[in-house]
Amino acid sequence: MTADNALPDCVALRIGLAARALPDTTPAELVRVLIAVLGQPLTEAKLNTLKVKDLKTGANGALSEIDDMAALRQALQCLHGEDDTAAQAAVPTPQPDAEGRLPNSIQVACASNSGERLDGHFGSCARFLIYQVSATEARLVAVRPAPATTRLSIDHSAERVKLIDDCDLLCVLSIGGPAAARVVNSGIHPFKRSQPEDVALLLGDLQTMLAGKPPPWLAKRLGRATGERPPQPSEVAS
Known part of the structure; x- marks a missing residue:
């Protein structure tokens, strides 16, 4: 199996x-570590032999800076096939959008x-939940499955940005520098939260800001969404 081959x-x-x-x-990135540790082709039997130290030391320590042992153990369980039920987690149902976009x-x-959790990293999350948010209402309007990364030669960040290019704000736990630049250049403001949380908490914070005096980066996005000013894809808000 070469780096361009699709995985089973x-x-x-x-x-x-x-x-x-x-x-x-x-x-x-994880595939590269696994190939360095296990060789090709990657199989379920090989994945079952992995230990935490393999993840930390493989590919010249590519993941050595990850100190969260709980995350490493959870990842190992997934690689062993012990956490497949996570793939079946409930997916929320969007509300009908009969009245068009919220004012x-x-x-x-x-x-x-x-x-309805904000618990994903931009490059590996399972899906994007799309909300319309005003000062008085928040509505889930779409659930968009994110593309799986099974080929190393494809720039999946571009696919993911295209999936959300009608949005004003992207909320994530983390996002890499090149992907963040691509998001900003598409006219979307990346917004990071430090811990996983219910989306309702995030939406409540956004509504509070919208109801008061929004910070400049949010005011600009609101102005763009309501047609008060043209999009400015290259601007970076702080």
């Missing part, structure tokens, strides 16, 4: 779930792996 679905599923458990780690609202994409 069963192996790709395990790797995708494991990458979601690790901070700032894409499935492609004076922004459109927000949240990186999610389970339920």
Whole structure:
């Protein structure tokens, strides 16, 4: 198997779930570590032999800076096929959008792996939950499955940005520098939260800001969404 070969679905599923458990780690990066440790082709039998130290030391310590042992153990469980139930986590149902876009609202994409939770990293989350948010209402309008990373030669960040290019705000736990630049250049403001949380908490914070005096970066997105000013894809808010 070469780096361009698609992984078997069963192996790709395990790797995708494991990458979601690790901070700032894409499935492609994890594949490189696994190939360095186990060789090619990657199989379920080989994945079952992995230990935490293999993840820390493989590919010249590519993941050595990850000190979260709970995350490493969860990733190992996924690689062993012990956490496949996570793939079946409830996916929320969008509300009908019969009345069109909410007045004076922004459109927000949240990186999610389970339920209505903001618990995903940009490069490895299972899906993006799309909300319209105004000062008085928040509405889930779409659930967009994110593309799986099973080929190393494809720039999956571009696919993911295209998936949310109608949004004003991207909310994630983490996002790499090149991907963040691509997001900003698409006119979307990346917004990081430090810990996983229910999306309702994030939406409440955004509504509070919208109801008061929004910070400049949010005011600009609100103005763009309501047609008060043209998009400015290159601007970076602080």
